[in-house]
Amino acid sequence: MQDEYRTVAHAGVHETEVNRSRFRCALAPAATEREAQDFIASVRKEHADATHNCWAYVIGADASVQKASDDGEPGGTAGVPMLQMLLRREMRYVVAVVTRYYGGVKLGAGGLIRAYGGAVGEALDTVGTRARRRFRLGTVTVDHQRAGRLQNDLRATGREVRDVRYAEAVTLDIALPDADVPAFRAWLADTTAGTAAFEPGGEAYGDA
Incomplete structure (x- = not known):
């Protein structure tokens, strides 16, 4: 077992804007996959009118469960960079959902990767983490x-x-x-x- 891991201090939301698209990152602690999936479902329901609701979660102190979804964005441009940000910050027992409201300007693959990964990183900084x-x-x-x-x-x-x-x-x-x-x-x-x-x-x- 890992001697120590980090998770989010509490549930929270941070929103940023990139080329007129709004990226709203909702974070929450999740003890199990079921809790993570329930949180994803609640955000998707709340923002059913959004262009995309992409998500990623890491469960287990040793990160034994890692899952992500691009929810219609080009493959590997949303869920994966979100997951990579969680892992880079050594986050565990956490779920992130980034809701995108398209603003009319295409960002390209590189722009999407930066936007989705960055949304999670900024949200972690804003919401706060604990060991x-x-x-x-x-x-x-x-x-x-x-x-x-x-x-x-x-x-x-x-x-x-x-x-x-x-x-x-x-x-x-x-x-x-x-x-x-x-x-x-x-x-x-x-x-x-x-x-x-x-x-x-x-x-x-x-x-x-």
């Missing part, structure tokens, strides 16, 4: 007497507490960078005088 980092999930089990202070200590040292469950003992679900696991074990033993147990689990991505 997502791979974390190791795990559980800490501790007695009730030490649980409150341990939660405070975890948060004070910047470690994420995802959930707390109370039973005979207290279980805290945490997330931390893989590289921090050995140091965390030592810190936990020192902080709780060896009374807490740590069990590593799977992996997930969170804000870096």
Whole structure:
């Protein structure tokens, strides 16, 4: 798995004009292909009167799914440059739709490639991006007497507490960078005088 990837901070739109044609780029985060396709469908419905609604998306931290469409523009002049811009910026779990309203001036293949790729690049700059980092999930089990202070200590040292469950003992679900696991074990033993147990689990991505 990738240690880190980038995605859009939130959904957003940026519009630019090239030789009287309007290029409106809509961006959105997409966790799955279905989410990406649903977003594309919603933009196409909103702009059904547009000349073209070209799109591209990248799903997977390792960019395992990459798809694009020229939507009637000459082959390779719209969807591909849009996809290439997303990959060049190392964007993942993201979908882009560029809606073109033709302004009467033909741009030629080179002009289209620059316009569609540029629309995505400008939109990324305007909407903003954020890094997502791979974390190791795990559980800490501790007695009730030490649980409150341990939660405070975890948060004070910047470690994420995802959930707390109370039973005979207290279980805290945490997330931390893989590289921090050995140091965390030592810190936990020192902080709780060896009374807490740590069990590593799977992996997930969170804000870096």
